Amino acid sequence: MNILEVNEIQKSFATQKAVDGVSFRLERGSIFGLLGPNGAGKTTLIRMITGIFYPDEGNIVFEGQPFRAERDSVRIGYMPEERGLYKRMKIGEQALYLAQLKGLSSQQAMQKVKEWFIKFEMQTWWNKKVEDLSKGMSQKLQFVTTVLHEPKLIILDEPFSGLDPVNSNLIKDEIYRLARNGASIVFSTHRMEQVEEICDHIILMNKGRKILDGTVGGVKQQFKENLFRIGFSGISDPPDGSGVFEVVGRSDGQVVVKISDGHRPNDVLRYFIDQGAEINSFTELLPSLNDIFIRLVEGTPLARRFQKN
C-alpha cells in the first residue's frame, strides 16, 4: 500500500511555475530519493507534502485519504535543509517543545526525548543551549526532533551535510531502522553516492517537472550505453572493433568499448579471442546516478564523459 500519492500537483508563484504537474507514489517502508538541481522545485514540492503550502492544482493522498495538514502533520516529520533551532533555548526544553507541537502530551514528549537522548548519547547536553553546540551536534538534535514523534512519513532534506562519518553512519543506520519499522522516508539531496547507497526509488526533478522516475537499478539499466570495460593481455594494440564495437577509452591493459547496435557482449569477447587476446576481466559499465543526473540536467552525453577518464 502506498503511504503517499502525489497526483499532478502544481504550484505557481508570481512569475514562475515552481512545481508543474508532478506525480509519484511512495510505498510504505521505502526510502525515496528526491533529486534535482537547485531551483528544481524540490523544496516547494516538500512544502506541499508537509502542508506548508497548498497546491494550486492536483491532490495529495496520505495513507489512503486526501491530505489534510491539520490532521496529518502529526504523522509527518520534516527536517528542512536549512537547519532551524532556537539558539538561546535549552536543548532538552527545545526537544520537548517541538515534540509537543507535534501533538505529544508533555509526559509522552518527556519519555520520547529521554529515549532518543540516551540512544544518541546526548543526555549530558540537556541544559546546554544550541548556540553552544557544534554543527554536527545540532544536526543530531535536529534529526531527533524530526523523528521523535514516530512519524509515518519522514522527509529529510540533506540530512548528512556537516556530519562526520561516525555521526553520518549513526543517522544512516537510524534511517534504515525506521524504514524497517514501517516508516517511509523521502530523502532529498544532491549527493548521488548517498542516493545510490540508500534509496530504493528515485525521482529526478528539473525546472519544476519530473523528468525521471524509477528504482535505482532500473534507472541505471534505462540509461546504460552498452559500455564495457575489458582487461586483456597477449596483444599489444587494442583491436579497432571492425563494426562490432568502438573503443571509447583506454588505459594500461584495459579498454572501454561501446558495443554497436545489433551486437552483444559475446560478439565482443569472440572478437578479442579471435585476435589472440587473453581476457582478464569483463565488466559492464553502468552509468552512475551522478552521470545520469548531469546528463539529464545539462544534456551532456555520457560517452563523452568516459573519454575524459
Next chain:
Amino acid sequence: MSKTWLIMRREYLTRVRRRTFLLSTFMLPVVIVLFIAGSILLALQGKSRHRVAVVDANGYFSKYLKSDSTITFDFSPGLDTANYEQKGCNAVLIIPAIREDQRPAYRLKYKKQLGFAAEEDLKEKLRTAITDRMILEKTGVNRSRLDSIRSASSDMDFSSFEDLGRQARASNQGFSYAIGYVSGFLIYLLTFIYGAMVMRGVMEEKTNRIAEVVVSSVKPFQLMMGKITGIGAVGLTQFLLWIVLIGGLAIVAQGFIPHDTWQQVQQIQQANAMGNGSTAKVGDAAEKIYAIKSTVDTANWWLILGCFLFYFIGGYLFYSALFAAVGSAVNEDPQEAQSLMLPITMPVVFSFIIMSVAVQDTSGALAVWASMIPFSSPIVMMARIPFGVPAWQLGLSMLFLVLGFVFTVWLAGKIYRTGILMYGKKASWKIMWKWAFHK
C-alpha cells in the same frame, strides 16, 4: 493542549525567565521617576535670577517696581547702558519720562537674552508698578490699603468640580494633565518596546530557519498569534508588577506617617466633608498629606486603570501585528527592517505629538478625532480619560480599536504566511501588499 497556547507559553516563559525582564521591570519605573524629577528640576532651574539695572527718567519707579526672588531691580545712580554689565546686571531697563499725552516707550537692553518667561515676568511687574502708581496718584487710596487689597486678591482658594448632574466631583486639572500625559507616554513607550520585541522575535525565527520546522506542525497564523499573545502577556505581567510595586510603595510610605498625623488628616477630611470650612488646628504635615491625598482622590482610578489596560492591549495588538508582518518580510539585514518599520513608527510618533497637544485641550476637534482613529486612539484617548470623556466617545473609540486590530491581525497574517518562508528576496511594502492580496 492547543498549539497556539503551547507557542504562547514558550514565548512567555523564555522572556519572563530572562534577567533583562526583571531588570527592565524594576528599572523602567525608576527611569520614569527620574524623567519626571528631571523635568521638574529643569523647569525650576529655568527660573534663574536676574539683576536688572533701571534708568528711570521719572525718578519714582524705585518705589513701585518690586524685586523678588527671580528679578532684582537696581536703581543705583550712575547706571547706564554702557556700564550695566560691569556693575553686575544682566540687562538694563530704560523708562522714559511718562507724559499723559504720549505712549511711553520702555526699552530693555541686554547682551544675553533673559528668556521668554523672565521677560514676561518683567513686563508684568512693570505693568503692576504703573497701575499702582496711577491708583495712588489718582484715587487717593493710601499705600497700606493698596497692599492689603493686593494681598487679599492674590490669596484665594480655587478648586474646580466636575458637574455630574446631582453631585459634583472635585477635579484637579493639573493632576489630570499629569496622569493623562504620563499614561499616554507609557502607552507610546510600551507600544514601541513590545512591538519591537515581536518584530525581533519573528526575525529571529525566520533567520534561524526554525519557522519552517514549526510551520510544518502548526499554521503560520497560530505561530504569529502565539508570539503576539505570549509577548503581550509578558507586557501585562510587567504592568501588573508595576501596579503591585507602586501600591506596595504607597503602603510602605503610609507606614512612615505617624499615627497622630494620620488622625489629623482624617479630621480635616471629615471637616471638609461636613462642609464647614473652618478647620481644626492641625499640624503642617497633616495639611500637606491631606493635600496630596485629596489630589490623588480626584482621579477616577478604576476607570483610568481599566482603560489603560484596554488601550494597552488594543494598541499593542494593533501595532504588534504590523511589526510581526515587517519582521516576517525582512531578511537578515537590520537596515532593511529600519526602512520597512518607518511607515509603522511614523503614526506612533505622530500620535505622541498629537497627544501632547490634545492633553491641553481634551475636548477639541483634534483630540476627539485622534482618539477615535485606531492608529492614534490608544495614546490620545489615554490623555483625555483623566479629564472625563463622554461614554459614547469612549465606546466608539474602543469599538474602532477592536475593529482596527482585527483588521491589522488579519492583514499581518497574510503577509506573515508568505514572508516567513521567503528568503533572499529584498522586501518592500509593495511586495508585502502583493503577499497580502494575491495568493
